[in-house]
Amino acid sequence: MDTESIHSGYSHHSNRSRGSNKQSERSGRDRHKSHSRDSSSRSDKNVTISTSSAQPPQPDQSSAPTDAQDDNWGETTTAVTGTSDHSLSQEDLAGFGKETEGPVEKLNCVRFLPLVLTLVLGLLVLVTPLAFLVLPQLVWPERLQACGTACEGLFLSLAFKLLILLLAGWALFVRPVRASLPRIAVFRALLGLLTLLLLLSYWLFFGVRILDSQDENYQGIVQFAVSLVDALLFIHYLAVVLLEIRHLQPYFSVCVMRSTDGETRHYNLGQLSIQRAALVILEHYYKDFTVHNPALLTAAKTRAAKHLAGLKVYNVDDAGSDAATAQSRAKIAAAARQRDTSHNELYYEEAEHDRRVRKRRARLVVAVEEAFTHVRRLKEEEKKKPPGDEMDPREAAQAIFPSMARALQKYLRTTRQQHCHSMDSIQAHLAFCITNNMTPKAFLESYLNAGPTLQYGREGWQARQWTLVSEASVTSPLRHGTEFQLKSSDFCLVVTSKSIPHLKLSEEYVHPKSHKFVLQLQSETSV
Amino acid sequence: MSGWVCAAQPSLFMIHKGEGGTQHTVQRIEIHKLQDGDNLILGFSIGGGIDQDSNQNPFSEDKTDKGIYVTRVSKGGPAEVAGLRMGDKIMQVNGWDMTMVTHDQARKKLTKKNEDVVRLLVTRRSLEDVVRQSMMQHPHTN
Numbered sequence: 095m096d097t098e099s100i101h102s103g104y105s106h107h108s109n110r111s112r113g114s115n116k117q118s119e120r121s122g123r124d125r126h127k128s129h130s131r132d133s134s135s136r137s138d139k140n141v142t143i144s145t146s147s148a149q150p151p152q153p154d155q156s157s158a159p160t161d162a163q164d165d166n167w168g169e170t171t172t173a174v175t176g177t178s179d180h181s182l183s184q185e186d187l188a189g190f191g192k193e194t195e196g197p198v199e200k201l202n203c204v205r206f207l208p209l210v211l212t213l214v215l216g217l218l219v220l221v222t223p224l225a226f227l228v229l230p231q232l233v234w235p236e237r238l239q240a241c242g243t244a245c246e247g248l249f250l251s252l253a254f255k256l257l258i259l260l261l262a263g264w265a266l267f268v269r270p271v272r273a274s275l276p277r278i279a280v281f282r283a284l285l286g287l288l289t290l291l292l293l294l295s296y297w298l299f300f301g302v303r304i305l306d307s308q309d310e311n312y313q314g315i316v317q318f319a320v321s322l323v324d325a326l327l328f329i330h331y332l333a334v335v336l337l338e339i340r341h342l343q344p345y346f347s348v349c350v351m352r353s354t355d356g357e358t359r360h361y362n363l364g365q366l367s368i369q370r371a372a373l374v375i376l377e378h379y380y381k382d383f384t385v386h387n388p389a390l391l392t393a394a395k396t397r398a399a400k401h402l403a404g405l406k407v408y409n410v411d412d413a414g415s416d417a418a419t420a421q422s423r424a425k426i427a428a429a430a431r432q433r434d435t436s437h438n439e440l441y442y443e444e445a446e447h448d449r450r451v452r453k454r455r456a457r458l459v460v461a462v463e464e465a466f467t468h469v470r471r472l473k474e475e476e477k478k479k480p481p482g483d484e485m486d487p488r489e490a491a492q493a494i495f496p497s498m499a500r501a502l503q504k505y506l507r508t509t510r511q512q513h514c515h516s517m518d519s520i521q522a523h524l525a526f527c528i529t530n531n532m533t534p535k536a537f538l539e540s541y542l543n544a545g546p547t548l549q550y551g552r553e554g555w556q557a558r559q560w561t562l563v564s565e566a567s568v569t570s571p572l573r574h575g576t577e578f579q580l581k582s583s584d585f586c587l588v589v590t591s592k593s594i595p596h597l598k599l600s601e602e603y604v605h606p607k608s609h610k611f612v613l614q615l616q617s618e619t620s621v
Numbered sequence: 622m623s624g625w626v627c628a629a630q631p632s633l634f635m636i637h638k639g640e641g642g643t644q645h646t647v648q649r650i651e652i653h654k655l656q657d658g659d660n661l662i663l664g665f666s667i668g669g670g671i672d673q674d675s676n677q678n679p680f681s682e683d684k685t686d687k688g689i690y691v692t693r694v695s696k697g698g699p700a701e702v703a704g705l706r707m708g709d710k711i712m713q714v715n716g717w718d719m720t721m722v723t724h725d726q727a728r729k730k731l732t733k734k735n736e737d738v739v740r741l742l743v744t745r746r747s748l749e750d751v752v753r754q755s756m757m758q759h760p761h762t763n
Binding site: 614615616617618619620621 | 662663665666667668672673674677678692693695724728731732
């Protein structure tokens with residue numbers, strides 16, 4: 095394979111030691127305690143991709159339902175309930191998850207490095223103009239020329255510009271970090287460098303021209319400080335354009351395809367580096383792609399396994415070398431010639447499955463509709479009278495849940511979604527729907543159709559650790575024909591980019607009065 | 622009364638070979654107008670003309686032909702008696718050319734109040750031709 099660099103996604107940032115190409119294969123994960131940030135920054139969370147379904151802890155806690163006692167929600171059927179020998183049990187999956195956790199603690203401080211640097215730079219930016227103003231007053235106060243209103247105007251403008259700079263810097267830079275990228279963010283590094291350079295050169299000039307010579311013209315010094323703040327504001331403008339605005343204009347159309355089930359989406363992106371494009375794509379992934387359900391993929395594997403399982407190869411001739419390739423070729427040829435009826439089986443199996451799903455769905459819809467008729471919102475005037483049993487939404491949900499639980503569970507089993515929804519989540523959703531006066535159809539919508547990954551609030555369904563696999567360097571810009579992969583533990587997103595062609599729009603002027611028509615006649619006249 | 626157009630045609634019926642092997646008979650038909658109340662009627666209807674849409678003409682062989690065609694012949698009327706048939710293309714009326722006229726001009730030439738007789742030069746496709754064309758248009762009907 096030619097120069098494929100696997101950059102595992104550390105949860106540390108742009109390592110400022112640029113140039114060093116951290117190509118270690120470890121996918122180290124942090125156990126990061128989210129600090130003052132709110133926990134909405136997804137990438138800060140720890141990754142324990144427990145691909146097994148997290149156990150719904152209460153097996154049968156529903157309080158004394160009168161019917162539907164075979165509510166065995168405690169059973170976790172993540173294991174493939176098929177006859178293939180590729181089925182993994184839950185213990186295997188859990189063990190698999192554990193072994194990829196690497197050393198955890200030592201990367202904790204590195205991820206704060208960029209934040210610290212930004213703060214230091216910000217502090218410098220704030221302090222420098224003030225220092226320029228204050229130092230002459232401290233060192234040689236008696237020789238300074240007093241300057242009147244011009245200086246005061248300059249002081250005012252300096253103060254306001256500094257305030258604006260601070261607010262703008264806060265708005266642009268002090269934000270919860272979206273993600274940890276494998277390499278440094280090039281634009282940010284460049285901007286930091288530029289700012290540092292500017293400050294250094296100003297300090298140099300200040301030191302040589304003003305401190306050493308002890309210049310008496312205070313107004314000149316104040317103007318010097320104001321010019322620094324102006325330059326900093328322009329650097330901030332540059333930062334806004336580079337970081338926020340440049341990538342808004344769509345330039346590439348990327349096609350994202352999931353490797354397991356082929357679900358495809360297309361997005362328009364601007365000119366971005368590969369890692370930033372990967373970030374944007376992942377943010378879209380969580381809201382657009384339906385949740386990855388491994389239970390739906392097993393049928394194809396069992397079919398494929400059955401194909402070649404029935405053939406055995408015997409080596410009749412004395413060909414010792416390249417036996418493996420000869421064997422596999424022989425197998426493929428024999429399988430092709432064999433008149434197998436697997437397509438027949440597939441057809442009937444799918445027809446049967448569809449029928450079963452539809453039947454269960456009908457039963458479910460009826461059960462839910464009936465259950466919803468038992469609950470009624472208490473009107474205002476009824477609340478005043480001491481009523482029999484008033485319930486809050488959670489209790490109401492628990493009360494009507496048993497009547498629909500069995501139908502719902504059977505339906506989820508048939509469509510192999512049962513590990514996506516725990517009993518708690520279903521009851522919570524039911525309470526939510528009851529509170530918001532939703533219809534039974536609205537309640538059922540999230541179970542009948544698979545939704546995007548964000549819909550399922552379970553931790554195990556959101557992989558926070560992604561690996562960017564790319565042949566080109568990840569800080570290089572996107573180009574036409576760039577391909578890269580985003581690997582998660584279960585599946586892989588394959589991304590290809592095409593540039594949007596140059597569109598040529600030409601104009602054709604239509605005079606408003608030019609719309610004239612004639613009738614197509616065919617008259618018949620009798621003479 | 623307008624005279625005949627001098628044409629060297631010995632017989633009343635003449636079979637012309639048209640393009641593509643089709644056959645046309647050219648006929649001279651003389652119709653005596655019938656008095657019906659206030660009007661003089663001929664007993665047939667015409668369609669076509671240079672101001673009309675020739676694509677919708679069911680009788681023409683070539684759909685760009687903007688000539689005047691007989692679309693209907695009333696039963697027992699003077700036209701039927703004289704031998705005019707539906708689908709005939711009228712080339713001349715009393716010597717006036719009918720191949721490049723508008724619909725209204727054609728009507729006027731036929732309904733001149735001071736004329737009792739109209740002498741038409743018409744062209745008719747042979748039967749086998751009509752059948753062949755109708756079979757080409759509807760190939761699946763027997």
